[in-house]
Amino acid sequence: MTLSPRDDEPSEAIVEFAAASRVFGTGEAAAAAVDDVSLEIARGRIFGVIGHSGAGKSTLIRMINGLEAPTSGTVTVDGVDIASLVGGTLRQAQKQTGMIFQQFELLQTITVRDNVAMPLRLDGVKRAEAVRRADEVLEFVGLANKADAHPADLSGGQKQRVGIARAIIRRPRVLLCDEATSALDPTTTTQIIDLLRRINADFGTTIVVVTHEMDVIKDLCEEVAVMSAGRVVERGSVLDVFVHPRHAVSRAFVGTVIPNELPERVSDRLDQRNLLQLLLLDDQVTAPIISTLIAEIGVGVNILHADMTEVQRHTVGQMVIQLEGDAERISAARSYLENEVVSVTEVAA
Incomplete structure (x- = not known):
């Protein structure tokens, strides 16, 4: 039994890796963080990438927004080869890809509203318009009453909501989540998952989630790629990977949710x-x-x-x-x- 999500809908790829590798170092010290990955991510889907530490997950998504360039192969986002871009054209393309970080990355000396408005201010948007847009997205993420607070006054979950608001203020086509729930408690993680689902449903944003938590994949994603030593060792619908895990790494992750050994x-x-x-x-x-x-x-x-x-x-x-x-x-x-x-x-x- 092979089960794929939304089988009746078109699956145009918005992100495509074609034999993409990213090697760090040279000679005998060379190490491939991403090794010959070919992978498509369909527009409008929530796609998960799971693997143990050092599997290459974070490098993979940094190649999507051009923070890492492939050593060989290509990474195409919405029809554009990201590695072929430089300077202003690269920065313009990067604005179409939002990023949510594990450690929030908020500026402590300015208000929540100004943290969220920062990307627009850097784009040259006038303050009044940037503030208006910031208030809109803070309302969307449920933090309108915290606009004048500073990050130090917020809980971890509230800080991550600010990070999400900042990431979506440019209305990106792709939203990247790099271990975005790893620092959060289970209840807050559920709330962040619900918020990400709403972003996907309301705006049609393609979301790529990198995590080592199979519960997050299970509760949020439609499709998943399992990585090990820089390679994608298994890929399919989340349900299919849960029901029929083929690789040992996949079986180990599924076993964290559905135990497969007796005490x-x-x-x-x-x-x-x-x-x-x-x-x-x-x-x-x-x-x-x-x-x-x-x-x-x-x-x-x-x-x-x-x-x-x-x-x-x-x-x-x-x-x-x-x-x-x-x-x-x-x-x-x-x-x-x-x-x-x-x-x-x-x-x-």
């Missing part, structure tokens, strides 16, 4: 016979699968673990069970499960 104290008390992990999707989650195994097939079922989560408007469930019974009934139970759920996997105790 050691549990596994130490079990043998390895007929220990199965079931993956269920949507209606399968509420189907009477366990009762059918017991009542109709006649096997005993020991439920060791079960949970569920929401992924892009789909319910994904996971269960670890141990079957008990004679070989014929166990075989029948396995056949039944393989027809009724997404996947059945042997679990080593």
